[in-house]
Amino acid sequence: MKYLDLHCNHVFDPTEKFAITPISEKLNNSFFSSGVHPWIAEEINETDIQNVINSWSSEQVALIGEIGLDHFYKESWEKQISVFTKQINEIKKIDKPLLIHSVKTYEICNQYLKKINSPIIFHNYNGNKQITKELQKRENIYFSFGQNLTKNNSASFQQLPHIANNKFFLESDEIDNLPMIYEIACKLKNISVNELLNLQANNWQNLFKGNEKLLHGLAQFLHS
Numbered sequence: 001m002k003y004l005d006l007h008c009n010h011v012f013d014p015t016e017k018f019a020i021t022p023i024s025e026k027l028n029n030s031f032f033s034s035g036v037h038p039w040i041a042e043e044i045n046e047t048d049i050q051n052v053i054n055s056w057s058s059e060q061v062a063l064i065g066e067i068g069l070d071h072f073y074k075e076s077w078e079k080q081i082s083v084f085t086k087q088i089n090e091i092k093k094i095d096k097p098l099l100i101h102s103v104k105t106y107e108i109c110n111q112y113l114k115k116i117n118s119p120i121i122f123h124n125y126n127g128n129k130q131i132t133k134e135l136q137k138r139e140n141i142y143f144s145f146g147q148n149l150t151k152n153n154s155a156s157f158q159q160l161p162h163i164a165n166n167k168f169f170l171e172s173d174e175i176d177n178l179p180m181i182y183e184i185a186c187k188l189k190n191i192s193v194n195e196l197l198n199l200q201a202n203n204w205q206n207l208f209k210g211n212e213k214l215l216h217g218l219a220q221f222l223h224s
């Protein structure tokens, strides 16, 4: 079986999975995400922020992120806002999809991202019914489902059935259990694993249209 993993934080077998990994993890992979995570907003200096921003023009950087805001890191809130807005201003110059880390900050992230026209993906999505409806009003907002799906009382588990098939992605993040995430998504969407993989392949092709290198790698993986 082949899987597509939008956000993978661990070593993986490239014959089984096509994945995007954080550039900072230095995994032996071809395609990366790059951004200043809100958890390190307090400690990072201006030079390092600029180095991250400079990396965005690299062909191998497929996603800008994780960037965002985290309610549980209240002590660094001001700094989080400043690092997040600084990156948003730079993103306007570069047309690549964004990977957003949002913990109990969906409304405020949505406000800050109002003027962004590139695709915006909320990773490890776990928003409630009300915020999901609000976010769905924007054509360029997508949802990536991961570990929260394994808890059947999570908002994530409740909301996936209400997300359009062309608006969601799947991810493993820290835990190497993607087949299980796919299995749960199949049940919630009432489709087979093959149908889900085809659907994900289409979503990846749409998300990364314009990124020839990634599309070529993806096609090779899917046909190998």
Ligand SMILES: [Zn+2]
Pocket (backbone or CB within 6 Å): 066, 100, 101, 102, 123, 124
């Ligand atoms: Zn995250």
